[in-house]
Amino acid sequence: MHILGKAEFLSPGGSVKDRVAVQIIEEALQSGKLHVGGLVTEGSAGSTAISLAMVASAYGCRCHVVIPDDAAIEKAQILEALGAVVERVRPVSISHKEHFVNIARRRAELAESTYKAQLNGSNDNEVAAVSLEENIDCKGLSSICRQHENVSKGGYFADQFENLANFRAHYQGTGPEIWAQTGGKLDAFVAAAGTGGTIAGVSQFLKEKNKKIKCFLIDPPGSSLYNRVTRGVMYSREEAEGKRLKNPFDTITEGIGINRITQNFKLAMLDGAFRGTDKEAVEMARFLTREEGLFLGSSSAMNCVGAYRVAQMLGPGHTIVTILCDSGLRHLSKFYNDDYLAKLNLTPSANRLEFLNTK
Numbered sequence: 001m002h003i004l005g006k007a008e009f010l011s012p013g014g015s016v017k018d019r020v021a022v023q024i025i026e027e028a029l030q031s032g033k034l035h036v037g038g039l040v041t042e043g044s045a046g047s048t049a050i051s052l053a054m055v056a057s058a059y060g061c062r063c064h065v066v067i068p069d070d071a072a073i074e075k076a077q078i079l080e081a082l083g084a085v086v087e088r089v090r091p092v093s094i095s096h097k098e099h100f101v102n103i104a105r106r107r108a109e110l111a112e113s114t115y116k117a118q119l120n121g122s123n124d125n126e127v128a129a130v131s132l133e134e135n136i137d138c139k140g141l142s143s144i145c146r147q148h149e150n151v152s153k154g155g156y157f158a159d160q161f162e163n164l165a166n167f168r169a170h171y172q173g174t175g176p177e178i179w180a181q182t183g184g185k186l187d188a189f190v191a192a193a194g195t196g197g198t199i200a201g202v203s204q205f206l207k208e209k210n211k212k213i214k215c216f217l218i219d220p221p222g223s224s225l226y227n228r229v230t231r232g233v234m235y236s237r238e239e240a241e242g243k244r245l246k247n248p249f250d251t252i253t254e255g256i257g258i259n260r261i262t263q264n265f266k267l268a269m270l271d272g273a274f275r276g277t278d279k280e281a282v283e284m285a286r287f288l289t290r291e292e293g294l295f296l297g298s299s300s301a302m303n304c305v306g307a308y309r310v311a312q313m314l315g316p317g318h319t320i321v322t323i324l325c326d327s328g329l330r331h332l333s334k335f336y337n338d339d340y341l342a343k344l345n346l347t348p349s350a351n352r353l354e355f356l357n358t359k
Helices: 017-031 047-058 073-081 100-119 124-133 141-147 149-153 165-181 197-209 225-231 278-292 298-314 338-343
Strands: 002-007 039-043 062-068 085-089 155-157 188-191 214-219 272-275 319-324
Touching: 002 165, 002 298, 017 047, 017 165, 039 047, 039 100, 047 062, 047 073, 062 073, 062 100, 073 085, 085 100, 100 155, 165 197, 188 197, 188 298, 197 214, 214 225, 214 298, 225 272, 272 298, 278 298, 298 319
Parallel strands: 002 319, 039 062, 039 155, 062 085, 188 214, 188 319, 214 272
Antiparallel strands: none
C-alpha cells in the first residue's frame, strides 16, 4: 500500500491555491475584465487570498481581501505583509449580504463603477451617485479609494467558488502532474473540498485517463457535501424538513467544507465520500509531524485522514494520492495551539494511528 501526498505547501505562496490565483488573474487580464493597476478582490478564509495577493502584485495589480474574523490571525498578517488590504468581518451565512464573499463582490463592483464613472469624466459626487443608482453598497467606498490609489483602474472579483478558472487550474495542471508523477499507476485520489476546484479538476482529468481510478471526498464536520455525494441531498437523516439548525456545527479545519454546491464542485467525478472529524485531523497532524517530519495545515491533515480511510477500504497493494495543501505555519494560533484545542476537547493523545481504527 502506498499513500502519496502531492506537496503543494512547497509552492511559492505556500499552498495549492497558487495555481488557482495564477489561472484566475491571467484569464482575467487576457479577457480584459482586469487591467494592470486594477483591484482584485476576494472573500477567502486565507490561502486563496494569500496566493492572490502575491500573484496580483506580480502582475501589477492591487488586492483587497475580506476574511472571516475567526480565521487564524497569522493569515491576515501574511496578507498585509504581501501588501493586501485586509477586511475582517464576522462569519455569517452565504445567503447574508454581509458574508465575506458577498462583501468582496461589492468591493469589486464599487471599484469598477468608480473606474467607469471616472472614464466618463465624473467627479467624486457623481461617482457616488452612479454607485447608488446601480444598487451598489457605498459603505466603504471612500476608505477603499484611500487605501487603493489605483482604484481608478477598475475592480475584478476573483470569485474562486464559482469561477471555473479554478477548475481549469487543476484540470490542466494538478491532474496531469499527478498522472505523470505516478506514471499513471494510481488506484485512487481523495481530497476535501472548499471551492471544489481541486477535487473537480483532478478527478475529471484522472477519470478521463483511466476510468478505473476511484475518486473520493473527505468531508469535515459542518459540511453538507458528504450527504450530497452519498445521498444526493444537502442534509442528513437527522435534519428533517424544517428542523435543520440555523448555525450548524463548524469545523476547526479552515478552508474546507461547505453547505452549497459551487459551479466548480459540480464538475467533480466522485465514487464516494467519507466523513472526517476534527479530532482525527488534529491527531493526524501530530502523527505526521512526529513520524514523517511533515508540518501540515488542517486541510492537509484531513486529506490524510481521507487517504487512510480509502486505504482501509481498498486493502493492500494499491496506490492512493492526496493533496498536502499547505503547511502548519498558517495554523499556529488555532490548530496548533494547545490551549485553544483544550477548550474544544481536542487535545491530541494518540501514540500512533489508533484514533483511525474505530471505523
